Amino acid sequence: MIRRFIVRSLIFTILAIAVVAGVAAALSMANASIYDMRGAHILFLGNSHIETAVNPDSLGSEVRNFARSAEVAEYAYAKLRLAHRYNPALDTVYFGLDNQMIYHDGAEFIQFHPSFYSALTLQDYAAVARYGDFGCVTHHLSHPFDIGKSFEYIMLGMSPDWDMRDSRSVGGYLEIRRYNLHKAMAQREKDAALAPGAGDESRIALYFIDRMYEYCTDNDIALIFLVTPQHRLTPYDKENYRHVMSSRYPDVPAIDLMDAAMRDSCYSDLHHLNVRGAAAFSRFLRDSVMHRPLEKGIKVYIDSII
Amino acid sequence: MLFNSFEFLIFLPIVFILYWWLRRPLMTSNMLVLVASYIFYGWWDWRFLGLIMLTTALSFTSGVLIDRFRRQAKLICGLNIAVNIGILAYFKYCNFFVDNLRVIFSQFGYALDWFTVDVLLPVGISFYTFQALSYSIDVYRGVTVPTRDPVAFAAFIAFFPQLVAGPIERSTQLLPQFLQPRSFDYGRAVDGMRQILWGFFKKLVIADNCAMLANNVFEHNTGGVNSSLLLLGALFFTFQIYGDFSGYSDIAVGTAKLFGIRLMRNFNLPYFSRDIAEFWRRWHISLNTWFTDYVYIPLGGSRRGRGRTLVNIMIVFILSGLWHGAAWTFVVWGLYNGLLIVLCRLAGIKNSGRRLSAPGRFFPSVRDAGMMLLTFILVMVGWVIFRSETLTMAGDYLCGICTPTLFAKPDFGALNIATFYWAPTLFFIAVLQTVEWCMRDRAFGLDIGFIQSRALRWGIYLVLIMVMTVFAGTQAQFIYFQF
Numbered sequence: 001m002i003r004r005f006i007v008r009s010l011i012f013t014i015l016a017i018a019v020v021a022g023v024a025a026a027l028s029m030a031n032a033s034i035y036d037m038r039g040a041h042i043l044f045l046g047n048s049h050i051e052t053a054v055n056p057d058s059l060g061s062e063v064r065n066f067a068r069s070a071e072v073a074e075y076a077y078a079k080l081r082l083a084h085r086y087n088p089a090l091d092t093v094y095f096g097l098d099n100q101m102i103y104h105d106g107a108e109f110i111q112f113h114p115s116f117y118s119a120l121t122l123q124d125y126a127a128v129a130r131y132g133d134f135g136c137v138t139h140h141l142s143h144p145f146d147i148g149k150s151f152e153y154i155m156l157g158m159s160p161d162w163d164m165r166d167s168r169s170v171g172g173y174l175e176i177r178r179y180n181l182h183k184a185m186a187q188r189e190k191d192a193a194l195a196p197g198a199g200d201e202s203r204i205a206l207y208f209i210d211r212m213y214e215y216c217t218d219n220d221i222a223l224i225f226l227v228t229p230q231h232r233l234t235p236y237d238k239e240n241y242r243h244v245m246s247s248r249y250p251d252v253p254a255i256d257l258m259d260a261a262m263r264d265s266c267y268s269d270l271h272h273l274n275v276r277g278a279a280a281f282s283r284f285l286r287d288s289v290m291h292r293p294l295e296k297g298i299k300v301y302i303d304s305i306i
Numbered sequence: 307m308l309f310n311s312f313e314f315l316i317f318l319p320i321v322f323i324l325y326w327w328l329r330r331p332l333m334t335s336n337m338l339v340l341v342a343s344y345i346f347y348g349w350w351d352w353r354f355l356g357l358i359m360l361t362t363a364l365s366f367t368s369g370v371l372i373d374r375f376r377r378q379a380k381l382i383c384g385l386n387i388a389v390n391i392g393i394l395a396y397f398k399y400c401n402f403f404v405d406n407l408r409v410i411f412s413q414f415g416y417a418l419d420w421f422t423v424d425v426l427l428p429v430g431i432s433f434y435t436f437q438a439l440s441y442s443i444d445v446y447r448g449v450t451v452p453t454r455d456p457v458a459f460a461a462f463i464a465f466f467p468q469l470v471a472g473p474i475e476r477s478t479q480l481l482p483q484f485l486q487p488r489s490f491d492y493g494r495a496v497d498g499m500r501q502i503l504w505g506f507f508k509k510l511v512i513a514d515n516c517a518m519l520a521n522n523v524f525e526h527n528t529g530g531v532n533s534s535l536l537l538l539g540a541l542f543f544t545f546q547i548y549g550d551f552s553g554y555s556d557i558a559v560g561t562a563k564l565f566g567i568r569l570m571r572n573f574n575l576p577y578f579s580r581d582i583a584e585f586w587r588r589w590h591i592s593l594n595t596w597f598t599d600y601v602y603i604p605l606g607g608s609r610r611g612r613g614r615t616l617v618n619i620m621i622v623f624i625l626s627g628l629w630h631g632a633a634w635t636f637v638v639w640g641l642y643n644g645l646l647i648v649l650c651r652l653a654g655i656k657n658s659g660r661r662l663s664a665p666g667r668f669f670p671s672v673r674d675a676g677m678m679l680l681t682f683i684l685v686m687v688g689w690v691i692f693r694s695e696t697l698t699m700a701g702d703y704l705c706g707i708c709t710p711t712l713f714a715k716p717d718f719g720a721l722n723i724a725t726f727y728w729a730p731t732l733f734f735i736a737v738l739q740t741v742e743w744c745m746r747d748r749a750f751g752l753d754i755g756f757i758q759s760r761a762l763r764w765g766i767y768l769v770l771i772m773v774m775t776v777f778a779g780t781q782a783q784f785i786y787f788q789f
Contacts, residue, residue: 001492002326009499012764016771023772180526 037087040064042290045079046096046226047071051174052272053228054094055282059290065173067096073208074128078119080212085119090221095212097225098258099236102201102209102244124211131204175275176268181231184269188233201244213249224294225254229281231270232261253294257281260302307349309557310509317346322564332487336461339484339565343466347429354428357393362463364389365438369445369452369459383446387439394435397427402632430470432629436596438463441477443600450477458484467561471554473572473592480569488566497755498563500767504752505556507770510778512549512738515731516542524693524703532711535718536703538728543693544686545735548577551590556750571749575742577685580677581655582646585685593629597622616651620644630692635700639691646684730777 042063044054050067066079076095084090120128216223225245230236238258245254266277273281294300307313321342328334348355368386372379441462444450453459462481468474523531523539531539555572562569572592579585586594602622608615620641627640650656664670670678687704694700718728741751752770757763 002490005490005492005495006323012767015764016768019768020772020775 037064037083037090040087041089042092042094043080043083043090044094044096044226045071045076046094047098047100048174049098049100049228049230049271050094050096050226052176052268052274053278053281054285055173055175055278057173058279058282059286069174071101073101073202073205073212074120074124077124077208077212077215080215081119084215084219084221092222092224093212093216094224094226095209096228097209097241097245097254098227099238099241102205102241124208127204127207131207173278175278176272180269181264181267185231185233188235188270201240206244206248209249213252222294223252225249225252225256227254227256227258228273229257229260229262229266229277231264231267234258234270251296253296253298254300255289255294256301258301307346309554309561310506313349317342318561318564325565326490329488329490332485333455333457335488336455336457336484339461339466340457340464343461343464343469346466347464347469350429354431357397357428357431358434358464358469359460361390361393361435361438362460365442365463366453366456366459368442369450370454372442372445373452379446383442386442390435390439394431397431399628399632433472433474434463434469436474436593437476440474440596440600441481444477450481453481453485455485465562465567467558467565467567468569471551471558472590473555473558473570474596475569475592480567483567490566493755494563494566497749497753498560500752500754501556501560501563501750503560503767503770504750505553505558505560507752507774508549508553508556508738510774511734512731513546513553514549514778515727515734516546516549519728519731520546520693531706532714532717533707533709534712534714535716536707537712538716540686540690540703540707541735542731544577544682544689545738547689547692548573549738559750575746577682577739578678578743578746579681580674581650581681582643582684583650583656585681586643586647593626597626601625616648619647619651623647634697635691635694638697638700639688642688642691646688734773734777 040062044050044056044063044065044067046067048069050065051069054065054067056063056065066083080093213223236258242256245252262277262280266273266280268274307317325335325338328338344355347358364386368382371382375382441450445452459481461484462477465480520539520543523535523542552573559569559571570592572590574588574591576585576589579588602618605618605621606614607618623640623644624637625640627636630636664674690703691700694703745751745753754763754766
């Protein structure tokens with residue numbers, strides 16, 4: 001009896017895996033162009049700070065923002081490679097390098113699109129193994145085969161207007177309308193006694209930022225570090241990422257707006273711009289930053305936007 | 307270890323195969339259950355294994371001593387209860403007690419800032435402590451024969467499917483199953499697999515998606531969120547807690563069936579109850595019967611007049627609230643439920659039958675449907691208190707619902723909630739309720755063993771698995787672990 005149970009369970013498991021994987025593959029692969037890179041040659045990558053601050057619609061059709069909340073460097077690197085694969089004309093990448101990025105070495109709640117696997121090389125997998133961060137690679141296995149987004153592919157087929165932002169697992173501009181700054185400020189006042197979050201940089205984060213740098217250098221893509229405006233009460237220790245930017249990547253130009261505190265009405269909280277802030281910041285990028293080429297290695301620290 | 311983790315996916319088949327391979331002698335089988343259970347629990351934090359072992363040793367010893375020294379039985383049983391409750395109180399209520407002490411002293415101008423404690427709450431401590439207590443009380447009452455088999459007893463306390471979130475089993479029901487050889491029953495094992503699948507559906511599709519939405523609404527309940535959205539937030543939490551906890555119970559009961567063990571039913575379609583007392587007979591049944599048997603009845607139950615009965619009800623519900631957590635919100639939640647039951651009693655509302663509404667028919671009567679809706683709304687109000695971090699927040703939330711915007715379109719855009727998230731969640735809540743209503747005479751929603759066609763049965767399983775993989779939410783932790 002027990003043998004029959006085990007055999008039937010195995011048969012059912014294999015059948016279930018085959019069906020689920022088959023449907024997943026069909027749905028995922030059917031939508032091969034998860035990156036709409038047509039005509040784009042400027043790419044913004046980073047975490048939620050970039051995601052909520054850069055509205056590509058106001059920057060022109062040649063710009064894409066693929067930043068995503070809680071992004072880690074390995075994903076940003078994979079996106080860069082895939083985006084470049086889809087559109088070899090890509091020539092400029094703005095990457096949000098701040099404390100969050102260099103300390104954050106776990107992708108605990110990010111969906112990892114299956115196609116990202118193909119973007120990593122054997123050398124990258126070896127590094128992942130070496131630094132013990134397999135969680136970022138295997139994370140989605142907790143929900144078998146990561147087809148959790150397949151529903152959106154179906155919906156997209158039915159309605160071209162369907163929001164594909166999340167389904168692609170690549171991020172995109174996130175418009176924040178809520179206003180929680182007063183709450184965040186009150187919390188910050190309460191936590192004022194706490195030391196700002198400093199610590200050792202994540203080795204795996206630095207490895208993948210190195211890899212982005214190498215990739216851009218090898219493919220003639222201009223890499224520029226971009227730090228979005230943060231509220232004056234933001235508890236970051238700026239020296240950390242600035243030290244990494246200048247000592248580890250002396251050749252990479254950087255535009256650092258950490259000190260360019262905007263009006264309170266531009267923030268959703270201490271770290272993220274709201275829709276109003278994003279509009280102002282994107283305008284600033286378009287008018288004052290993107291049209292003039294940055295010299296190699298120059299670090300621009302801007303302390304005022306409006 | 308979480309049921310919905312990759313580790314458990316590996317752990318369960320290994321333990322299952324070893325268990326049936328080493329099923330003779332009984333001692334080996336029980337030992338395997340015990341080791342597996344300790345691994346399961348220790349995966350979270352092995353240091354707290356010592357607490358389970360201590361609780362097990364205390365209760366086992368007290369059982370033996372009560373049996374041997376009948377004259378001092380009351381003293382021994384009392385000591386065991388005091389020590390176990392003491393451990394529970396320390397780990398669960400110490401922070402709460404100190405915080406409140408500090409507030410009280412600060413009212414009189416004394417600052418107790420130097421007096422700080424930060425006690426980590428061991429997962430499932432309330433569940434296994436109550437299970438252990440029931441054993442020694444049952445031995446004291448002569449309901450259970452004390453066991454001399456420490457391994458079987460330890461397996462009874464630590465049986466991994468129900469260790470961290472119940473059902474809270476009784477010694478009369480579960481312990482005897484560890485004292486006799488188990489044999490594999492194909493039908494029961496398949497039934498267990500179905501129940502596990504149904505539990506995962508409730509957890510991954512209903513609870514985890516509701517969690518994302520409810521968390522979002524509850525976190526932003528004060529700035530510019532309209533009433534209809536607040537109402538939906540409460541609805542999402544209502545189904546989150548149901549999907550989460552009853553899903554866990556289904557997985558636990560189903561897993562136990564794989565090992566030839568029967569666990570009690572912990573949820574019996576609570577949201578179809580016609581009054582609040584019926585709701586509490588259908589929600590977290592194992593805890594409520596525990597309180598009935600070990601608190602309500604010893605206090606006199608309903609035998610000492612109407613007034614005393616109502617007081618006893620209030621005591622039980624306040625304790626039940628405190629059992630859920632060390633916070634005033636839980637106390638008030640217990641008080642609220644107790645008051646509702648008292649009011650029901652005073653108004654003479656009583657749907658005492660165990661059967662659900664509409665036996666032999668599909669639709670309930672209009673009266674029953676109205677009562678179900680009213681009970682559901684009252685329960686939902688209770689869940690808002692339960693979910694809120696403070697009483698002020700609960701009050702704000704409930705007041706926020708009662709504005710003219712209650713009839714406006716829910717403004718999901720204010721919280722950046724895409725249609726993709728809320729529309730399927732509402733749809734699957736409707737599916738869950740419909741399926742459970744249709745299957746109300748069976749043990750659980752996916753109890754479809756009566757369907758003759760295997761192809762159809764397997765097709766239903768596959769559809770369910772597809773739905774889970776497509777729509778699974780991202781919240782991993784079970785709510786009731788914290789209790």
